[in-house]
Amino acid sequence: MFAAWAAQVRAAPSGRADPARDVAFWARQAAHYDAGQPALPNTVAWLRGRLRGARSLLDVGAGTGRLTLPLAPAVPLVTALDHSPDMLAVLRAKGPPAHLSARCQGLQDALRDPTLPPHDAVLSAWSLAYLPDLRAALSGLLRLSGRDLLILEDDGVGSPHVNLRRHLSGQPRPQRASQLNAALSALGHPPDHHRVQEARELTFPDLPALLAQARLPLPDAEALAALRPHLTHDGAGWRYRWTFDVHVLHVRMGARP
Ligand SMILES: C[S@@+](CC[C@H](N)C(=O)[O-])C[C@H]1O[C@@H](n2cnc3c(N)ncnc32)[C@H](O)[C@@H]1O
Numbered sequence: 001m002f003a004a005w006a007a008q009v010r011a012a013p014s015g016r017a018d019p020a021r022d023v024a025f026w027a028r029q030a031a032h033y034d035a036g037q038p039a040l041p042n043t044v045a046w047l048r049g050r051l052r053g054a055r056s057l058l059d060v061g062a063g064t065g066r067l068t069l070p071l072a073p074a075v076p077l078v079t080a081l082d083h084s085p086d087m088l089a090v091l092r093a094k095g096p097p098a099h100l101s102a103r104c105q106g107l108q109d110a111l112r113d114p115t116l117p118p119h120d121a122v123l124s125a126w127s128l129a130y131l132p133d134l135r136a137a138l139s140g141l142l143r144l145s146g147r148d149l150l151i152l153e154d155d156g157v158g159s160p161h162v163n164l165r166r167h168l169s170g171q172p173r174p175q176r177a178s179q180l181n182a183a184l185s186a187l188g189h190p191p192d193h194h195r196v197q198e199a200r201e202l203t204f205p206d207l208p209a210l211l212a213q214a215r216l217p218l219p220d221a222e223a224l225a226a227l228r229p230h231l232t233h234d235g236a237g238w239r240y241r242w243t244f245d246v247h248v249l250h251v252r253m254g255a256r257p
Pocket of ligand 1: 019022023026060061062063064065066067081082083084087105106107108124125126127128130131
């Protein structure tokens with residue numbers, strides 16, 4: 001399965017398996033990343049519960065701090081690791097607390113760096129997707145996790161319009177959470193697999209604006225019929241709402257498999 005993961009990563013047309021290309025990708029995205037991402041209140045609440053009593057948290061691929069910052073009050077020492085200086089610049093601009101240190105470093109380097117100590121909890125949220133050597137990455141994260149390793153991912157399902165667009169193009173989203181679950185199990189650390197439900201809502205002044213965002217390769221009437229179950233109309237315009245699951249893979253270090 002590690003070979004299949006590597007092949008999947010290397011086949012991505014974006015070429016982001018090359019860390020320099022991934023850093024360049026995030027340089028272009030950083031300024032508007034937060035605006036395009038859903039808030040994850042249920043996931044944050046769930047994670048806070050799991051972090052109770054942890055003395056340190058390492059967030060691998062912390063990005064703009066979407067999760068690091070709301071989790072920081074729960075842990076006395078927080079390290080936000082990311083190889084994108086642009087994503088970390090957004091995090092720093094939000095005025096993180098003094099007990100949070102941002103560390104601009106690639107995970108591959110960090111895993112060989114003796115100055116990065118183990119942390120009670122290690123979190124990796126949507127940050128492993130373009131790492132070809134999954135065995136090395138997960139083995140390293142397990143080594144750094146004193147108590148809990150928490151990996152967040154999707155499992156083949158995204159927003160309704162992206163699901164449909166990918167279905168129509170014959171390129172379904174990878175089931176990364178299931179793949180990561182199998183990988184951790186193969187390494188002798190089968191995780192608890194939790195699903196936390198979140199909701200997303202976008203509003204549009206009119207249907208052409210909604211269709212422009214959805215970019216479905218269908219006649220307008222068919223595209224609208226497909227999205228109709230998720231649409232309501234009121235004085236503010238069209239509300240497009242859906243729910244989705246955040247998959248959390250939780251390895252308790254020291255627990256018997
Ligand atoms: C999809 S974003 C997720 C950010 C954040 N965890 C969140 O949930 O909003 C992925 C982040 O992982 C970082 N990343 C990807 N590969 C990395 C690597 N090999 N080493 C360090 N950071 C990496 C990217 O720079 C980016 O900021």
